[in-house]
Amino acid sequence: MISGFDYGTSNCAIGVMDQTTDKAQLLPLEGDQVFLPSSLYALGRELICESVVKSIPSGSDQDSYRQSRAANLNLAARFRAQESISTDEQSLYFGREAFSEYFALPGEGYFVKSVKSFLGVSGLRVQYIDFFEDIVTAMMVHIKTRAEQHSQTELSHTVIGKPVNFQGANAQLSNIQALKILEVSAKRAGFKSVEFLYEPIAAGVDFEKQLTADKKVLVVDIGGGTTDCAMVCMGPNHRDNVDRRMDFIGHAGERIGGNDFDIQMAAKILLPVFGMGSMLKSGLPMPTQMFWDAVSTNDVGAQQAFNKLETSLALDRLLIETTEPKLLQRFVHMRDNRQNQQLVRLAEQAKIELSSHEQTQVALDFIERELSCSASIEQLRAALHRPLNKMMKLMDETIAQAAVTPDLIYITGGSAKSPLVRQAIEQKIGNIPVVDGDHFGSVANGLTLWADKIYR
Numbered sequence: 084m085i086s087g088f089d090y091g092t093s094n095c096a097i098g099v100m101d102q103t104t105d106k107a108q109l110l111p112l113e114g115d116q117v118f119l120p121s122s123l124y125a126l127g128r129e130l131i132c133e134s135v136v137k138s139i140p141s142g143s144d145q146d147s148y149r150q151s152r153a154a155n156l157n158l159a160a161r162f163r164a165q166e167s168i169s170t171d172e173q174s175l176y177f178g179r180e181a182f183s184e185y186f187a188l189p190g191e192g193y194f195v196k197s198v199k200s201f202l203g204v205s206g207l208r209v210q211y212i213d214f215f216e217d218i219v220t221a222m223m224v225h226i227k228t229r230a231e232q233h234s235q236t237e238l239s240h241t242v243i244g245k246p247v248n249f250q251g252a253n254a255q256l257s258n259i260q261a262l263k264i265l266e267v268s269a270k271r272a273g274f275k276s277v278e279f280l281y282e283p284i285a286a287g288v289d290f291e292k293q294l295t296a297d298k299k300v301l302v303v304d305i306g307g308g309t310t311d312c313a314m315v316c317m318g319p320n321h322r323d324n325v326d327r328r329m330d331f332i333g334h335a336g337e338r339i340g341g342n343d344f345d346i347q348m349a350a351k352i353l354l355p356v357f358g359m360g361s362m363l364k365s366g367l368p369m370p371t372q373m374f375w376d377a378v379s380t381n382d383v384g385a386q387q388a389f390n391k392l393e394t395s396l397a398l399d400r401l402l403i404e405t406t407e408p409k410l411l412q413r414f415v416h417m418r419d420n421r422q423n424q425q426l427v428r429l430a431e432q433a434k435i436e437l438s439s440h441e442q443t444q445v446a447l448d449f450i451e452r453e454l455s456c457s458a459s460i461e462q463l464r465a466a467l468h469r470p471l472n473k474m475m476k477l478m479d480e481t482i483a484q485a486a487v488t489p490d491l492i493y494i495t496g497g498s499a500k501s502p503l504v505r506q507a508i509e510q511k512i513g514n515i516p517v518v519d520g521d522h523f524g525s526v527a528n529g530l531t532l533w534a535d536k537i538y539r
Contacts, residue, residue, distance in 0.1 A: 087530030203249025247336025
């Protein structure tokens with residue numbers, strides 16, 4: 084059966100064609116939820132590749148994979164023995180369940196979210212590429228299995244969405260690396276055929292069905308990890324084309340999205356409660372790099388730096404030098420318990436709350452009893468200023484590249500739901516109509532429609 088697979092930075096979704104209505108239908112992946120948060124929690128990171136090898140059908144592929152991961156599989160067996168984890172005990176959790184396990188035991192196990200943000204990182208060593216392949220494969224196996232259980236049929240062919248660029252630096256090499264990881268993972272997960280389609284084009288395919296006249300549409304897709312802009316010729320004279328390259332007349336993309344909103348919020352609104360911005364006895368300000376490293380959960384280098392021994396030693400020294408040791412001790416407690424992901428998650432929830440409220444209260448009682456922090460729409464506006472400016476520049480770049488003025492702006496992606504994002508786009512673009520898409524489902528729906536077109 085044919086499917087469209089939105090393997091997103093924040094959420095994943097998979098769709099098939101409903102043959103009775105000839106429309107895309109997203110399949111439930113978690114209870115009745117069709118969107119699964121892109122997160123994984125393992126009792127031990129060694130157990131991820133063990134899960135993958137079990138999912139690969141017996142034969143040469145499984146043998147070659149087992150050989151390439153022999154050292155990791157030995158570590159997994161040793162870990163199970165040391166921790167008394169039986170082979171039939173659940174060891175991997177996904178989506179909301181992964182968050183629940185991480186929040187319950189943040190200092191144990193291995194938790195990762197938004198792994199798509201890491202796939203295009205320049206200069207990844209082979210072992211990191213292998214590790215990311217294993218994480219993506221484990222997630223894809225879980226999603227594919229849930230979708231097949233609901234649809235009662237095997238999903239054999241798929242189209243997966245891709246951003247215009249996975250990374251800003253060395254974009255071409257980054258894109259090749261990331262797409263290879265996704266393709267290898269999808270085939271290990273059991274897909275026999277895999278194609279890719281730009282995510283803004285996919286979002287446009289879903290929208291194009293509504294057009295009764297040809298338009299030049301600027302698609303602005305603001306996801307969790309990337310922002311993609313594309314100028315696309317759409318309408319009745321274009322939508323039946325299988326090859327849409329001539330309709331794709333301008334594009335720009337960068338690794339900036341909703342995750343960056345969350346990071347900015349966590350740093351500028353929440354981390355002052357943990358000592359960021361405080362003063363030292365010398366009269367100098369507290370160094371900020373370790374705070375930014377803590378919340379930059381989409382940056383491999385930052386996470387490595389945050390967990391290094393050097394950071395522990397620096398914190399020991401700063402606890403003596405700071406004028407507010409109680410604040411910094413909270414940061415130490417958060418770091419010791421590996422709760423930085425939880426902090427960013429709370430920032431994300433506050434961002435969502437501020438989409439419909441002027442003020443919200445963020446509970447930080449996992450750090451200290453009755454500890455909380457207020458957040459306002461004005462603080463959110465200030466925190467989003469820098470990433471929003473970058474997004475507006477991508478729109479300018481796309482319009483300049485296409486050398487035409489769009490007839491309308493189509494905005495989609497989960498992060499585009501923020502009223503502040505829409506305000507920024509409307510202020511930037513002037514009198515051109517702005518249309519909202521299905522912010523979470525447009526890409527998955529478009530990928531499904533495209534899969535049906537090319538595979539049917």
